[in-house]
Amino acid sequence: MTAHQATEMQLQLLESLHTQVCKTKNYSYTYGTAGFRDKAAVLDTVMFTTGIIAALRSMSHNGKAVGVMITASHNPPLDNGVKIIEPDGSMLLQSWESHATQLANIAANDTVTQLIQYINEIVATLNIDSNVTPSIVVGMDSRESSPRLMDCLLSTLSPVFMAKIVNHNMLTTPQLHFLTAYQNNHEPSSDDKTVISVSQYDSKFQTAFKDLMNLYEIKDFNDCFESLVVDCANGIGAPQFQQFVKGLPQCNSIKFVNDDYTHPDTLNNSCGADFVKTQQRLPAGVDDSLLNDNNLYCSFDGDADRIVFYYVGNKTTKFHLLDGDKIATLFAKFLKKLLIKANLTQDDIRLGIVQTAYANGSSTTYVLDTLHCPASCTKTGVKHLHHEAQTAYDIGIYFEANGHGTILFSDNFYSKVQERQTIAIKENDLSSLKASKTLLAFSKVINQTVGDAIADLLGVVATLLISKMKPSQWDNEYTDLPNLLSKVIVPDRTVFKTTDQERKLTSPPALQPKMDLLINKIEQGRAFVRASGTEDAVRVYCEGKHADDVKQLSKDIEALIMSEVN
Numbered sequence: 001m002t003a004h005q006a007t008e009m010q011l012q013l014l015e016s017l018h019t020q021v022c023k024t025k026n027y028s029y030t031y032g033t034a035g036f037r038d039k040a041a042v043l044d045t046v047m048f049t050t051g052i053i054a055a056l057r058s059m060s061h062n063g064k065a066v067g068v069m070i071t072a073s074h075n076p077p078l079d080n081g082v083k084i085i086e087p088d089g090s091m092l093l094q095s096w097e098s099h100a101t102q103l104a105n106i107a108a109n110d111t112v113t114q115l116i117q118y119i120n121e122i123v124a125t126l127n128i129d130s131n132v133t134p135s136i137v138v139g140m141d142s143r144e145s146s147p148r149l150m151d152c153l154l155s156t157l158s159p160v161f162m163a164k165i166v167n168h169n170m171l172t173t174p175q176l177h178f179l180t181a182y183q184n185n186h187e188p189s190s191d192d193k194t195v196i197s198v199s200q201y202d203s204k205f206q207t208a209f210k211d212l213m214n215l216y217e218i219k220d221f222n223d224c225f226e227s228l229v230v231d232c233a234n235g236i237g238a239p240q241f242q243q244f245v246k247g248l249p250q251c252n253s254i255k256f257v258n259d260d261y262t263h264p265d266t267l268n269n270s271c272g273a274d275f276v277k278t279q280q281r282l283p284a285g286v287d288d289s290l291l292n293d294n295n296l297y298c299s300f301d302g303d304a305d306r307i308v309f310y311y312v313g314n315k316t317t318k319f320h321l322l323d324g325d326k327i328a329t330l331f332a333k334f335l336k337k338l339l340i341k342a343n344l345t346q347d348d349i350r351l352g353i354v355q356t357a358y359a360n361g362s363s364t365t366y367v368l369d370t371l372h373c374p375a376s377c378t379k380t381g382v383k384h385l386h387h388e389a390q391t392a393y394d395i396g397i398y399f400e401a402n403g404h405g406t407i408l409f410s411d412n413f414y415s416k417v418q419e420r421q422t423i424a425i426k427e428n429d430l431s432s433l434k435a436s437k438t439l440l441a442f443s444k445v446i447n448q449t450v451g452d453a454i455a456d457l458l459g460v461v462a463t464l465l466i467s468k469m470k471p472s473q474w475d476n477e478y479t480d481l482p483n484l485l486s487k488v489i490v491p492d493r494t495v496f497k498t499t500d501q502e503r504k505l506t507s508p509p510a511l512q513p514k515m516d517l518l519i520n521k522i523e524q525g526r527a528f529v530r531a532s533g534t535e536d537a538v539r540v541y542c543e544g545k546h547a548d549d550v551k552q553l554s555k556d557i558e559a560l561i562m563s564e565v566n
Protein backbone atom coordinates (compact mmCIF):
# COMPACT_ATOMS: atom_id res chain seq x y z
CA MET A 1 0.00 0.00 0.00
CA THR A 2 1.35 3.42 -0.88
CA ALA A 3 -0.29 6.80 -0.36
CA HIS A 4 -0.79 7.44 -4.04
CA GLN A 5 -2.25 4.01 -4.68
CA ALA A 6 -4.07 3.40 -1.43
CA THR A 7 -7.75 4.09 -1.43
CA GLU A 8 -9.10 6.78 0.82
CA MET A 9 -10.70 3.97 2.82
CA GLN A 10 -7.36 2.23 3.40
CA LEU A 11 -5.76 5.45 4.59
CA GLN A 12 -8.60 6.08 6.99
CA LEU A 13 -8.31 2.51 8.18
CA LEU A 14 -4.59 2.88 8.85
CA GLU A 15 -5.24 6.12 10.70
CA SER A 16 -7.90 4.59 12.92
CA LEU A 17 -5.79 1.45 13.56
CA HIS A 18 -2.84 3.65 14.48
CA THR A 19 -5.01 5.43 17.04
CA GLN A 20 -6.50 2.21 18.38
CA VAL A 21 -3.35 0.07 18.55
CA CYS A 22 -0.42 2.41 19.18
CA LYS A 23 -1.02 3.36 22.79
CA THR A 24 2.64 3.88 23.63
CA LYS A 25 3.67 7.42 22.69
CA ASN A 26 6.82 9.51 23.15
CA TYR A 27 9.03 6.47 23.30
CA SER A 28 12.29 5.49 21.65
CA TYR A 29 12.69 2.00 20.17
CA THR A 30 15.79 0.29 18.75
CA TYR A 31 16.12 -2.89 16.73
CA GLY A 32 18.70 -4.65 18.95
CA THR A 33 20.87 -7.76 18.82
CA ALA A 34 17.93 -9.95 17.83
CA GLY A 35 15.01 -7.66 17.03
CA PHE A 36 13.00 -5.37 19.28
CA ARG A 37 12.99 -6.24 22.95
CA ASP A 38 11.47 -4.37 25.87
CA LYS A 39 8.86 -4.54 28.62
CA ALA A 40 5.81 -6.13 26.99
CA ALA A 41 3.64 -3.24 28.16
CA VAL A 42 5.29 -0.81 25.70
CA LEU A 43 5.46 -3.06 22.65
CA ASP A 44 2.03 -2.46 21.10
CA THR A 45 3.38 0.27 18.79
CA VAL A 46 6.37 -1.82 17.72
CA MET A 47 4.16 -4.80 16.86
CA PHE A 48 1.93 -2.55 14.76
CA THR A 49 4.88 -1.25 12.74
CA THR A 50 6.54 -4.66 12.55
CA GLY A 51 3.45 -5.91 10.72
CA ILE A 52 3.96 -3.11 8.20
CA ILE A 53 7.71 -3.77 7.83
CA ALA A 54 7.15 -7.51 7.40
CA ALA A 55 4.55 -6.84 4.71
CA LEU A 56 6.90 -4.48 2.85
CA ARG A 57 9.79 -6.95 3.17
CA SER A 58 7.64 -9.72 1.72
CA MET A 59 6.54 -7.41 -1.13
CA SER A 60 10.18 -6.55 -1.80
CA HIS A 61 10.76 -10.31 -2.20
CA ASN A 62 7.91 -10.47 -4.68
CA GLY A 63 5.47 -11.93 -2.15
CA LYS A 64 7.68 -14.64 -0.66
CA ALA A 65 6.78 -15.50 2.91
CA VAL A 66 8.50 -13.51 5.67
CA GLY A 67 8.39 -14.78 9.27
CA VAL A 68 7.60 -12.83 12.43
CA MET A 69 8.21 -14.40 15.84
CA ILE A 70 6.94 -12.81 19.04
CA THR A 71 9.39 -13.69 21.78
CA ALA A 72 11.88 -12.25 24.25
CA SER A 73 13.81 -15.50 24.31
CA HIS A 74 16.04 -15.58 27.43
CA ASN A 75 14.59 -12.40 29.01
CA PRO A 76 12.32 -12.40 32.11
CA PRO A 77 8.56 -13.10 31.84
CA LEU A 78 7.43 -9.47 31.73
CA ASP A 79 9.58 -8.66 28.70
CA ASN A 80 8.68 -9.48 25.16
CA GLY A 81 10.00 -8.80 21.69
CA VAL A 82 9.87 -9.61 18.02
CA LYS A 83 12.25 -11.20 15.52
CA ILE A 84 11.76 -10.84 11.75
CA ILE A 85 12.76 -13.73 9.49
CA GLU A 86 13.91 -13.57 5.86
CA PRO A 87 12.27 -15.89 3.27
CA ASP A 88 15.28 -18.24 3.43
CA GLY A 89 14.88 -18.62 7.23
CA SER A 90 17.78 -16.35 8.19
CA MET A 91 17.46 -13.16 10.26
CA LEU A 92 16.19 -9.87 8.82
CA LEU A 93 18.68 -8.25 6.46
CA GLN A 94 20.62 -5.68 8.49
CA SER A 95 19.92 -2.82 6.09
CA TRP A 96 16.21 -3.20 6.97
CA GLU A 97 16.78 -2.90 10.72
CA SER A 98 16.99 0.89 10.50
CA HIS A 99 13.69 1.02 8.56
CA ALA A 100 12.08 -1.05 11.31
CA THR A 101 13.48 1.25 14.01
CA GLN A 102 12.51 4.43 12.24
CA LEU A 103 8.96 3.30 11.48
CA ALA A 104 8.40 2.31 15.13
CA ASN A 105 9.70 5.66 16.34
CA ILE A 106 7.57 7.62 13.88
CA ALA A 107 4.48 5.66 14.98
CA ALA A 108 5.29 6.46 18.61
CA ASN A 109 6.25 10.10 18.21
CA ASP A 110 4.81 11.59 15.01
CA THR A 111 1.58 11.79 13.04
CA VAL A 112 0.00 9.13 10.88
CA THR A 113 0.70 11.32 7.83
CA GLN A 114 4.42 11.11 8.61
CA LEU A 115 4.05 7.37 9.07
CA ILE A 116 2.51 7.03 5.60
CA GLN A 117 5.15 9.32 4.15
CA TYR A 118 7.90 7.07 5.52
CA ILE A 119 6.21 3.94 4.19
CA ASN A 120 6.08 5.64 0.77
CA GLU A 121 9.75 6.54 1.04
CA ILE A 122 10.68 2.89 1.67
CA VAL A 123 8.50 1.77 -1.23
CA ALA A 124 10.00 4.34 -3.59
CA THR A 125 13.65 3.98 -2.54
CA LEU A 126 13.60 0.21 -2.67
CA ASN A 127 11.45 0.10 -5.78
CA ILE A 128 8.84 -2.14 -4.16
CA ASP A 129 5.91 -3.19 -6.35
CA SER A 130 2.89 -2.21 -4.27
CA ASN A 131 0.61 -4.53 -6.26
CA VAL A 132 2.33 -7.60 -4.79
CA THR A 133 0.34 -9.41 -2.09
CA PRO A 134 2.55 -9.99 0.96
CA SER A 135 2.76 -13.35 2.66
CA ILE A 136 3.52 -13.54 6.39
CA VAL A 137 4.17 -16.51 8.67
CA VAL A 138 3.73 -15.77 12.37
CA GLY A 139 4.34 -17.50 15.69
CA MET A 140 4.83 -16.73 19.35
CA ASP A 141 6.37 -18.06 22.55
CA SER A 142 4.43 -18.93 25.72
CA ARG A 143 4.54 -15.51 27.44
CA GLU A 144 1.31 -14.09 28.84
CA SER A 145 1.64 -10.95 26.71
CA SER A 146 2.24 -12.80 23.43
CA PRO A 147 -1.43 -13.21 22.29
CA ARG A 148 -2.13 -9.51 22.91
CA LEU A 149 0.98 -8.51 20.95
CA MET A 150 0.02 -10.94 18.20
CA ASP A 151 -3.25 -8.99 17.79
CA CYS A 152 -1.27 -5.75 17.42
CA LEU A 153 1.00 -7.41 14.84
CA LEU A 154 -1.89 -8.75 12.79
CA SER A 155 -3.94 -5.56 13.02
CA THR A 156 -2.84 -4.06 9.69
CA LEU A 157 -1.92 -7.19 7.75
CA SER A 158 -5.34 -8.30 6.53
CA PRO A 159 -7.34 -5.07 6.50
CA VAL A 160 -4.69 -2.80 4.99
CA PHE A 161 -2.22 -5.05 3.15
CA MET A 162 -4.60 -7.95 2.31
CA ALA A 163 -1.69 -10.19 3.30
CA LYS A 164 -1.76 -13.99 3.18
CA ILE A 165 -1.17 -15.05 6.77
CA VAL A 166 -0.18 -18.43 8.20
CA ASN A 167 -0.45 -18.35 11.97
CA HIS A 168 1.47 -21.17 13.70
CA ASN A 169 0.54 -19.85 17.16
CA MET A 170 2.89 -21.24 19.82
CA LEU A 171 6.13 -22.82 18.61
CA THR A 172 9.88 -22.34 19.06
CA THR A 173 11.76 -19.60 17.22
CA PRO A 174 13.87 -22.07 15.17
CA GLN A 175 10.73 -23.98 14.18
CA LEU A 176 9.33 -20.75 12.73
CA HIS A 177 12.62 -20.02 10.91
CA PHE A 178 12.49 -23.50 9.42
CA LEU A 179 8.80 -23.28 8.46
CA THR A 180 9.27 -19.85 6.83
CA ALA A 181 11.96 -21.30 4.56
CA TYR A 182 9.92 -24.48 4.10
CA GLN A 183 6.86 -22.55 2.96
CA ASN A 184 8.89 -20.68 0.35
CA ASN A 185 10.46 -23.90 -0.95
CA HIS A 186 7.21 -25.87 -1.05
CA GLU A 187 4.75 -23.62 -2.81
CA PRO A 188 1.70 -25.93 -2.95
CA SER A 189 0.04 -26.55 -6.31
CA SER A 190 -3.64 -25.63 -6.53
CA ASP A 191 -4.78 -29.23 -5.85
CA ASP A 192 -2.30 -29.75 -3.01
CA LYS A 193 -4.11 -29.63 0.31
CA THR A 194 -0.96 -29.95 2.45
CA VAL A 195 -1.14 -27.74 5.51
CA ILE A 196 2.25 -26.46 6.57
CA SER A 197 2.68 -27.06 10.30
CA VAL A 198 5.22 -28.06 12.91
CA SER A 199 4.74 -31.68 11.81
CA GLN A 200 6.94 -30.94 8.74
CA TYR A 201 9.69 -29.76 11.07
CA ASP A 202 9.26 -32.81 13.31
CA SER A 203 9.32 -35.37 10.54
CA LYS A 204 12.31 -33.76 8.78
CA PHE A 205 14.54 -33.82 11.89
CA GLN A 206 13.20 -37.10 13.29
CA THR A 207 13.94 -38.85 9.98
CA ALA A 208 17.42 -37.30 9.79
CA PHE A 209 18.27 -38.44 13.33
CA LYS A 210 16.86 -41.95 12.79
CA ASP A 211 18.84 -42.32 9.53
CA LEU A 212 22.05 -41.33 11.28
CA MET A 213 21.38 -43.70 14.18
CA ASN A 214 20.56 -46.54 11.76
CA LEU A 215 23.85 -46.02 9.92
CA TYR A 216 25.63 -46.94 13.17
CA GLU A 217 22.93 -49.33 14.47
CA ILE A 218 22.55 -47.25 17.63
CA LYS A 219 19.45 -48.15 19.64
CA ASP A 220 19.88 -46.12 22.84
CA PHE A 221 22.19 -43.76 24.75
CA ASN A 222 23.76 -46.45 26.95
CA ASP A 223 27.28 -46.36 25.52
CA CYS A 224 27.74 -42.74 26.60
CA PHE A 225 25.28 -41.79 29.33
CA GLU A 226 22.32 -43.17 31.24
CA SER A 227 19.70 -40.44 30.83
CA LEU A 228 19.53 -37.10 29.17
CA VAL A 229 17.83 -34.57 31.46
CA VAL A 230 16.37 -31.62 29.55
CA ASP A 231 15.63 -28.31 31.33
CA CYS A 232 13.11 -26.48 29.13
CA ALA A 233 13.25 -23.11 30.99
CA ASN A 234 9.44 -23.51 31.46
CA GLY A 235 9.15 -22.31 27.88
CA ILE A 236 7.62 -23.35 24.60
CA GLY A 237 10.50 -25.78 23.96
CA ALA A 238 8.87 -28.11 26.51
CA PRO A 239 5.69 -29.17 24.68
CA GLN A 240 7.41 -28.97 21.30
CA PHE A 241 10.30 -31.24 22.25
CA GLN A 242 8.07 -33.60 24.27
CA GLN A 243 5.96 -34.08 21.15
CA PHE A 244 9.06 -34.39 18.98
CA VAL A 245 10.72 -37.21 20.96
CA LYS A 246 7.56 -39.35 20.80
CA GLY A 247 8.71 -40.22 17.29
CA LEU A 248 12.21 -41.27 18.39
CA PRO A 249 12.61 -44.66 20.11
CA GLN A 250 16.31 -43.92 20.84
CA CYS A 251 15.22 -41.03 23.06
CA ASN A 252 13.02 -43.06 25.46
CA SER A 253 15.21 -42.31 28.46
CA ILE A 254 14.98 -38.51 28.18
CA LYS A 255 13.69 -36.83 31.34
CA PHE A 256 12.19 -33.34 31.43
CA VAL A 257 12.45 -30.64 34.08
CA ASN A 258 11.10 -27.08 34.06
CA ASP A 259 8.52 -28.01 31.45
CA ASP A 260 5.66 -25.96 32.95
CA TYR A 261 5.11 -23.63 30.02
CA THR A 262 1.48 -23.04 31.06
CA HIS A 263 2.74 -20.88 33.95
CA PRO A 264 4.54 -18.11 32.05
CA ASP A 265 5.59 -16.40 35.29
CA THR A 266 8.10 -19.25 35.78
CA LEU A 267 9.75 -18.74 32.37
CA ASN A 268 13.57 -18.55 32.57
CA ASN A 269 13.21 -18.24 36.35
CA SER A 270 16.28 -19.88 37.97
CA CYS A 271 16.46 -22.19 34.99
CA GLY A 272 17.21 -22.25 31.28
CA ALA A 273 20.37 -21.82 29.22
CA ASP A 274 21.08 -18.21 30.18
CA PHE A 275 20.76 -18.92 33.92
CA VAL A 276 22.99 -22.02 33.74
CA LYS A 277 25.64 -20.31 31.60
CA THR A 278 25.87 -17.07 33.56
CA GLN A 279 25.48 -18.58 37.06
CA GLN A 280 27.60 -21.64 36.17
CA ARG A 281 25.39 -23.90 38.27
CA LEU A 282 22.53 -26.38 38.04
CA PRO A 283 19.06 -25.00 37.35
CA ALA A 284 16.16 -25.31 39.78
CA GLY A 285 14.39 -28.63 39.37
CA VAL A 286 17.49 -30.80 39.05
CA ASP A 287 17.13 -32.31 42.51
CA ASP A 288 18.77 -35.29 44.23
CA SER A 289 16.53 -37.78 42.43
CA LEU A 290 17.97 -36.60 39.09
CA LEU A 291 21.60 -36.19 40.12
CA ASN A 292 23.66 -38.97 38.64
CA ASP A 293 27.23 -38.77 37.45
CA ASN A 294 26.28 -40.95 34.47
CA ASN A 295 23.68 -38.49 33.22
CA LEU A 296 24.04 -35.76 30.63
CA TYR A 297 22.05 -32.57 31.26
CA CYS A 298 21.09 -29.68 29.02
CA SER A 299 19.12 -26.42 29.20
CA PHE A 300 17.11 -24.65 26.50
CA ASP A 301 16.28 -20.96 26.69
CA GLY A 302 12.73 -19.53 26.60
CA ASP A 303 12.21 -19.91 22.84
CA ALA A 304 14.56 -22.90 22.41
CA ASP A 305 17.09 -21.27 20.11
CA ARG A 306 19.97 -21.84 22.53
CA ILE A 307 21.26 -24.87 24.38
CA VAL A 308 24.04 -25.56 26.88
CA PHE A 309 24.99 -28.98 28.28
CA TYR A 310 26.50 -30.00 31.64
CA TYR A 311 27.22 -32.98 33.83
CA VAL A 312 28.07 -33.55 37.48
CA GLY A 313 31.50 -34.85 38.42
CA ASN A 314 32.28 -38.21 39.85
CA LYS A 315 31.03 -38.79 43.45
CA THR A 316 30.52 -35.07 43.99
CA THR A 317 27.94 -32.71 42.64
CA LYS A 318 30.63 -30.62 40.97
CA PHE A 319 29.09 -28.86 38.03
CA HIS A 320 30.83 -29.00 34.65
CA LEU A 321 29.52 -26.70 31.93
CA LEU A 322 29.64 -27.71 28.26
CA ASP A 323 28.72 -24.42 26.62
CA GLY A 324 28.55 -23.13 23.05
CA ASP A 325 32.36 -23.18 22.73
CA LYS A 326 32.44 -26.83 23.79
CA ILE A 327 29.60 -27.68 21.36
CA ALA A 328 31.42 -25.99 18.47
CA THR A 329 34.70 -27.77 19.20
CA LEU A 330 32.95 -31.14 19.61
CA PHE A 331 31.37 -30.72 16.16
CA ALA A 332 34.63 -29.49 14.62
CA LYS A 333 36.65 -32.45 15.88
CA PHE A 334 33.98 -34.93 14.74
CA LEU A 335 33.53 -33.43 11.28
CA LYS A 336 37.25 -32.97 10.71
CA LYS A 337 37.87 -36.66 11.42
CA LEU A 338 35.10 -37.62 8.99
CA LEU A 339 36.57 -35.38 6.27
CA ILE A 340 39.95 -37.06 6.67
CA LYS A 341 38.35 -40.53 6.54
CA ALA A 342 36.48 -39.50 3.42
CA ASN A 343 39.81 -38.44 1.86
CA LEU A 344 38.82 -34.79 1.75
CA THR A 345 41.40 -32.11 2.53
CA GLN A 346 41.05 -28.61 3.97
CA ASP A 347 41.61 -27.38 0.38
CA ASP A 348 38.60 -29.39 -0.83
CA ILE A 349 36.33 -28.35 2.03
CA ARG A 350 37.21 -25.44 4.26
CA LEU A 351 36.05 -26.12 7.82
CA GLY A 352 36.16 -23.21 10.26
CA ILE A 353 34.74 -21.98 13.53
CA VAL A 354 33.09 -18.62 14.15
CA GLN A 355 33.06 -17.24 17.70
CA THR A 356 32.55 -13.92 19.48
CA ALA A 357 34.61 -12.12 22.11
CA TYR A 358 32.77 -14.18 24.76
CA ALA A 359 34.52 -17.38 23.57
CA ASN A 360 36.76 -18.71 26.30
CA GLY A 361 40.43 -18.10 25.44
CA SER A 362 41.17 -21.81 25.94
CA SER A 363 38.61 -22.75 23.30
CA THR A 364 40.21 -20.51 20.67
CA THR A 365 43.68 -21.88 21.50
CA TYR A 366 42.31 -25.43 21.22
CA VAL A 367 40.70 -24.69 17.83
CA LEU A 368 43.88 -23.17 16.42
CA ASP A 369 46.60 -25.31 18.03
CA THR A 370 44.97 -28.72 18.52
CA LEU A 371 42.27 -28.93 15.88
CA HIS A 372 44.29 -26.81 13.44
CA CYS A 373 41.12 -25.13 12.19
CA PRO A 374 40.74 -21.46 11.27
CA ALA A 375 38.70 -19.37 13.71
CA SER A 376 36.94 -16.05 13.10
CA CYS A 377 35.61 -13.59 15.65
CA THR A 378 32.53 -11.42 15.04
CA LYS A 379 30.37 -9.05 17.03
CA THR A 380 27.70 -10.53 19.32
CA GLY A 381 24.49 -11.58 17.60
CA VAL A 382 23.96 -14.71 15.56
CA LYS A 383 23.22 -12.61 12.49
CA HIS A 384 26.93 -11.65 12.42
CA LEU A 385 28.20 -15.17 13.04
CA HIS A 386 25.80 -16.64 10.46
CA HIS A 387 27.06 -14.28 7.78
CA GLU A 388 30.72 -15.07 8.51
CA ALA A 389 30.08 -18.84 8.58
CA GLN A 390 28.27 -18.60 5.26
CA THR A 391 30.86 -16.50 3.46
CA ALA A 392 34.15 -17.81 4.89
CA TYR A 393 33.71 -21.59 5.10
CA ASP A 394 32.24 -24.72 3.47
CA ILE A 395 31.52 -26.12 6.92
CA GLY A 396 30.96 -23.01 9.00
CA ILE A 397 30.47 -23.96 12.64
CA TYR A 398 29.24 -20.93 14.52
CA PHE A 399 28.40 -20.79 18.20
CA GLU A 400 28.24 -18.06 20.77
CA ALA A 401 29.50 -19.19 24.18
CA ASN A 402 25.89 -18.81 25.43
CA GLY A 403 24.88 -21.82 23.31
CA HIS A 404 23.35 -20.02 20.35
CA GLY A 405 24.58 -21.42 17.06
CA THR A 406 24.46 -23.96 14.26
CA ILE A 407 26.49 -25.28 11.32
CA LEU A 408 26.22 -24.16 7.70
CA PHE A 409 27.17 -26.52 4.87
CA SER A 410 27.94 -24.97 1.48
CA ASP A 411 27.00 -26.26 -1.99
CA ASN A 412 30.69 -27.09 -2.47
CA PHE A 413 30.50 -29.32 0.65
CA TYR A 414 27.61 -31.31 -0.84
CA SER A 415 29.15 -31.68 -4.29
CA LYS A 416 32.62 -32.68 -2.98
CA VAL A 417 31.23 -35.21 -0.50
CA GLN A 418 28.95 -36.73 -3.14
CA GLU A 419 31.93 -36.98 -5.52
CA ARG A 420 33.93 -38.79 -2.83
CA GLN A 421 31.01 -41.10 -2.17
CA THR A 422 30.90 -42.13 -5.84
CA ILE A 423 34.66 -42.77 -5.88
CA ALA A 424 34.44 -44.79 -2.64
CA ILE A 425 31.71 -47.00 -4.14
CA LYS A 426 33.80 -47.56 -7.26
CA GLU A 427 36.91 -48.40 -5.23
CA ASN A 428 34.97 -50.39 -2.64
CA ASP A 429 36.53 -48.20 0.07
CA LEU A 430 34.06 -48.95 2.85
CA SER A 431 35.61 -46.68 5.48
CA SER A 432 35.59 -43.67 3.16
CA LEU A 433 32.05 -44.52 2.01
CA LYS A 434 30.75 -44.59 5.58
CA ALA A 435 32.46 -41.29 6.37
CA SER A 436 30.86 -39.61 3.34
CA LYS A 437 27.47 -41.05 4.22
CA THR A 438 27.85 -39.84 7.80
CA LEU A 439 28.78 -36.33 6.68
CA LEU A 440 25.69 -36.09 4.48
CA ALA A 441 23.37 -37.64 7.09
CA PHE A 442 24.77 -35.45 9.87
CA SER A 443 24.22 -32.26 7.86
CA LYS A 444 20.50 -33.12 7.72
CA VAL A 445 20.22 -33.31 11.51
CA ILE A 446 21.31 -29.67 11.73
CA ASN A 447 18.86 -26.77 11.32
CA GLN A 448 20.80 -24.60 8.89
CA THR A 449 18.40 -21.67 9.07
CA VAL A 450 19.36 -20.62 12.62
CA GLY A 451 20.63 -21.86 16.00
CA ASP A 452 18.17 -24.45 17.26
CA ALA A 453 18.21 -26.12 20.71
CA ILE A 454 16.38 -29.23 19.45
CA ALA A 455 18.51 -29.78 16.33
CA ASP A 456 21.73 -28.97 18.21
CA LEU A 457 20.73 -31.47 20.88
CA LEU A 458 20.30 -34.14 18.21
CA GLY A 459 23.67 -33.20 16.69
CA VAL A 460 25.49 -33.37 20.03
CA VAL A 461 23.86 -36.65 21.08
CA ALA A 462 24.61 -38.21 17.68
CA THR A 463 28.25 -37.02 17.81
CA LEU A 464 28.77 -38.45 21.31
CA LEU A 465 27.10 -41.77 20.45
CA ILE A 466 28.94 -42.26 17.16
CA SER A 467 32.27 -41.24 18.75
CA LYS A 468 31.48 -43.36 21.86
CA MET A 469 32.43 -40.36 23.95
CA LYS A 470 31.25 -39.73 27.52
CA PRO A 471 30.44 -36.16 28.64
CA SER A 472 33.62 -36.03 30.77
CA GLN A 473 35.76 -37.05 27.76
CA TRP A 474 34.14 -34.30 25.73
CA ASP A 475 34.89 -31.85 28.53
CA ASN A 476 38.50 -33.00 28.93
CA GLU A 477 39.49 -31.93 25.41
CA TYR A 478 40.46 -28.57 26.93
CA THR A 479 39.96 -26.72 30.21
CA ASP A 480 38.15 -23.40 30.28
CA LEU A 481 39.95 -20.45 31.80
CA PRO A 482 38.03 -19.22 34.88
CA ASN A 483 35.58 -16.56 33.69
CA LEU A 484 32.75 -14.35 34.87
CA LEU A 485 29.93 -12.62 33.02
CA SER A 486 28.04 -9.93 34.91
CA LYS A 487 25.57 -7.12 34.24
CA VAL A 488 25.71 -3.51 35.36
CA ILE A 489 22.63 -1.30 35.21
CA VAL A 490 23.57 2.19 34.02
CA PRO A 491 21.44 5.30 33.36
CA ASP A 492 22.13 5.20 29.60
CA ARG A 493 23.76 2.16 28.04
CA THR A 494 23.93 3.81 24.59
CA VAL A 495 27.01 5.79 25.68
CA PHE A 496 28.96 2.48 25.67
CA LYS A 497 30.45 2.14 22.19
CA THR A 498 32.94 -0.49 21.05
CA THR A 499 35.35 -1.41 18.28
CA ASP A 500 37.42 -4.49 17.32
CA GLN A 501 34.44 -6.91 17.38
CA GLU A 502 33.36 -5.40 20.72
CA ARG A 503 36.66 -6.26 22.40
CA LYS A 504 37.54 -2.60 23.09
CA LEU A 505 35.52 0.38 24.29
CA THR A 506 35.78 3.68 22.45
CA SER A 507 33.26 5.43 24.68
CA PRO A 508 33.21 6.55 27.44
CA PRO A 509 36.75 7.42 26.34
CA ALA A 510 38.49 7.16 29.73
CA LEU A 511 37.26 3.67 30.53
CA GLN A 512 39.32 1.38 28.27
CA PRO A 513 42.77 2.69 29.33
CA LYS A 514 41.77 2.28 32.98
CA MET A 515 40.47 -1.24 32.30
CA ASP A 516 43.69 -2.16 30.47
CA LEU A 517 45.73 -1.30 33.57
CA LEU A 518 43.61 -3.72 35.62
CA ILE A 519 43.60 -6.46 32.96
CA ASN A 520 47.38 -6.34 32.54
CA LYS A 521 47.86 -6.98 36.24
CA ILE A 522 46.48 -10.52 36.12
CA GLU A 523 47.85 -13.65 34.45
CA GLN A 524 46.18 -14.43 31.08
CA GLY A 525 43.80 -11.56 31.82
CA ARG A 526 41.18 -10.56 29.28
CA ALA A 527 38.05 -8.48 29.73
CA PHE A 528 35.63 -6.35 27.77
CA VAL A 529 32.52 -4.28 28.30
CA ARG A 530 29.61 -3.83 25.89
CA ALA A 531 26.02 -2.63 25.97
CA SER A 532 23.50 -5.47 25.72
CA GLY A 533 21.20 -5.40 22.70
CA THR A 534 18.45 -7.35 24.46
CA GLU A 535 18.44 -6.02 28.03
CA ASP A 536 18.74 -2.58 29.56
CA ALA A 537 22.24 -3.29 30.94
CA VAL A 538 25.94 -3.25 30.21
CA ARG A 539 27.67 -6.65 30.14
CA VAL A 540 31.12 -7.24 31.65
CA TYR A 541 33.12 -10.32 30.65
CA CYS A 542 36.35 -11.23 32.47
CA GLU A 543 38.68 -14.20 32.28
CA GLY A 544 42.12 -15.10 33.60
CA LYS A 545 44.26 -17.96 34.87
CA HIS A 546 43.07 -17.80 38.49
CA ALA A 547 39.43 -17.64 39.59
CA ASP A 548 40.16 -15.21 42.46
CA ASP A 549 41.87 -12.76 40.12
CA VAL A 550 38.93 -12.95 37.75
CA LYS A 551 36.45 -12.20 40.55
CA GLN A 552 38.49 -9.20 41.64
CA LEU A 553 38.91 -7.95 38.07
CA SER A 554 35.17 -8.19 37.52
CA LYS A 555 34.42 -6.22 40.70
CA ASP A 556 37.02 -3.57 39.83
CA ILE A 557 35.65 -3.09 36.31
CA GLU A 558 32.08 -2.86 37.61
CA ALA A 559 33.22 -0.18 40.07
CA LEU A 560 35.03 1.68 37.26
CA ILE A 561 31.86 1.68 35.16
CA MET A 562 29.78 3.04 38.01
CA SER A 563 32.27 5.82 38.75
CA GLU A 564 32.40 6.72 35.06
CA VAL A 565 28.63 7.02 34.52
CA ASN A 566 27.65 8.65 37.81
Ligand code: G16
Binds near residue numbers: 400
Ligand atom coordinates in the same frame (compact mmCIF):
# COMPACT_ATOMS: atom_id res chain seq x y z
C1 G16 B 1 20.01 -12.92 21.42
C2 G16 B 1 20.88 -13.07 20.20
C3 G16 B 1 22.19 -13.68 20.57
C4 G16 B 1 22.87 -12.85 21.66
C5 G16 B 1 21.91 -12.67 22.84
C6 G16 B 1 22.44 -11.72 23.88
O1 G16 B 1 19.74 -14.18 21.95
O2 G16 B 1 20.20 -13.86 19.26
O3 G16 B 1 22.99 -13.73 19.42
O4 G16 B 1 24.01 -13.49 22.12
O5 G16 B 1 20.69 -12.14 22.39
O6 G16 B 1 22.66 -10.47 23.27
P1 G16 B 1 23.06 -9.18 24.09
O7 G16 B 1 24.31 -9.53 24.83
O8 G16 B 1 23.24 -8.12 23.07
O9 G16 B 1 21.94 -8.93 25.06
P2 G16 B 1 18.28 -14.59 22.44
O10 G16 B 1 18.41 -16.03 22.76
O11 G16 B 1 17.96 -13.73 23.62
O12 G16 B 1 17.40 -14.29 21.27
